[in-house]
Amino acid sequence: MPDLVVAGAGMAGLVAAAHARERGAHVQVLEKGDRIGGAMLLSSGVIWRHRDFDAFRAEAPAGDPELQRLVLDRLDADLAWLESLGARVTERETGNPRTSGMRFDTRSLVDALATGDVQLRTPLHALPEGAPVVLATGGFAADRGLVREHITPEADELMLRSTPWSTGDGLRLGLAAGGSLGDGMGEFYGRNMPAARIPESEFVSASQLYARFATVVNERGERFEAATWSEIDVAQWTARQPRARAWFRVAETALGERVRERTVADMIAAAERAGAAVERSGGLVTVETVAAITTTLGGLRVDRRARAAPRVYAAGHDAGGISTGGYASGLAAALVLGRIAAESALEAR
Numbered sequence: 306m307p308d309l310v311v312a313g314a315g316m317a318g319l320v321a322a323a324h325a326r327e328r329g330a331h332v333q334v335l336e337k338g339d340r341i342g343g344a345m346l347l348s349s350g351v352i353w354r355h356r357d358f359d360a361f362r363a364e365a366p367a368g369d370p371e372l373q374r375l376v377l378d379r380l381d382a383d384l385a386w387l388e389s390l391g392a393r394v395t396e397r398e399t400g401n402p403r404t405s406g407m408r409f410d411t412r413s414l415v416d417a418l419a420t421g422d423v424q425l426r427t428p429l430h431a432l433p434e435g436a437p438v439v440l441a442t443g444g445f446a447a448d449r450g451l452v453r454e455h456i457t458p459e460a461d462e463l464m465l466r467s468t469p470w471s472t473g474d475g476l477r478l479g480l481a482a483g484g485s486l487g488d489g490m491g492e493f494y495g496r497n498m499p500a501a502r503i504p505e506s507e508f509v510s511a512s513q514l515y516a517r518f519a520t521v522v523n524e525r526g527e528r529f530e531a532a533t534w535s536e537i538d539v540a541q542w543t544a545r546q547p548r549a550r551a552w553f554r555v556a557e558t559a560l561g562e563r564v565r566e567r568t569v570a571d572m573i574a575a576a577e578r579a580g581a582a583v584e585r586s587g588g589l590v591t592v593e594t595v596a597a598i599t600t601t602l603g604g605l606r607v608d609r610r611a612r613a614a615p616r617v618y619a620a621g622h623d624a625g626g627i628s629t630g631g632y633a634s635g636l637a638a639a640l641v642l643g644r645i646a647a648e649s650a651l652e653a654r
């Protein structure tokens with residue numbers, strides 16, 4: 306019998322398994338999809354934190370302060386651990402003055418964390434008997450029913466900007482074990498994307514991240530003012546508009562403005578290449594966008610030992626409460642809570 310069962314071989318699950326194996330444990334890792342890496346493999350690989358605790362509280366005011374403190378205090382050591390495993394750092398800054406962290410090559414991150422067997426195409430359906438479990442199934446972004454129940458009646462219109470496998474299995478299993486839902490079940494991290502078919506290889510490059518320079522309207526012509534640098538509020542608002550659509554209208558004079566490494570013109574060109582409706586007239590460019598859900602932010606309520614229920618631990622997007630009311634790095638939360646969940650689960654053997 307394994308010492309520990311891990312459900313999910315994305316960021317949180319691979320971290321939990323690697324950490325437990327380092328401690329000599331026999332770990333069984335089950336993965337629903339046909340590859341390891343989860344959303345992490347598709348991500349930009351930037352693992353970051355807010356600069357200090359006050360900034361974290363200001364950026365995610367409804368989150369659990371204890372969990373936020375853990376992420377803040379432990380992230381730097383956990384990043385050093387990733388590097389010690391061989392994960393390749395491509396940048397030692399995030400490019401955002403509000404945050405600190407590192408950008409990793411995601412393929413090397415997966416390779417560094419792949420420390421043992423993973424059973425592919427093998428979803429965890431029921432809690433294992435006799436061994437503690439770490440639920441790391443990545444939340445419920447890919448489950449239309451749960452998205453409709455918790456996030457928006459326009460669930461069928463949303464684009465899924467992640468893998469198709471995170472359908473709330475961890476949430477259901479945790480609840481069945483006696484766990485409870487955390488706060489912020491209606492919150493998600495996502496982007497506005499060109500209203501067109503976008504292959505997963507273009508989830509990062511096609512994102513439309515210039516609402517700060519645009520007038521944003523829904524199909525009734527009602528406006529939304531973007532208020533966050535991450536533009537998470539724009540995606541969340543768009544998700545609740547008719548057909549989950551919003552139009553970004555930008556003056557041609559703003560096309561040279563930059564958001565990190567891309568200009569507004571670059572992002573509009575990506576929308577045009579993808580086949581979205583882009584209209585140019587009277588010195589304005591208008592792009593039709595659709596809200597895309599990357600990850601859900603609400604999940605099981607966990608304590609500072611990542612415990613969701615007796616002998617059941619949750620990490621990554623199966624655990625809620627870290628970025629509630631705003632946004633924080635999902636990769637950072639998965640890294641820190643993944644290691645803690647492994648430690649706690651081994652203590653519970």
Ligand SMILES: Cc1cc2nc3c(=O)[nH]c(=O)nc-3n(C[C@H](O)[C@H](O)[C@H](O)COP(=O)(O)OP(=O)(O)OC[C@H]3O[C@@H](n4cnc5c(N)ncnc54)[C@H](O)[C@@H]3O)c2cc1C
Nearest residue numbers: 313315317337343344345348429443470474621622635636
């Ligand atoms: C395009 C894109 C860009 C992103 N950029 C960034 C970024 O730069 N910085 C950042 O911090 N975050 C970013 N993210 C978010 C980040 O990838 C996630 O926050 C992180 O990967 C979450 O880790 P996780 O372990 O919870 O989920 P995942 O990494 O998705 O892993 C969950 C795994 O569980 C599996 N699974 C599901 N159900 C079961 C089951 N029943 N049994 C077994 N396995 C199951 C899934 O197949 C999946 O492999 C990005 C995401 C995307 C898609």
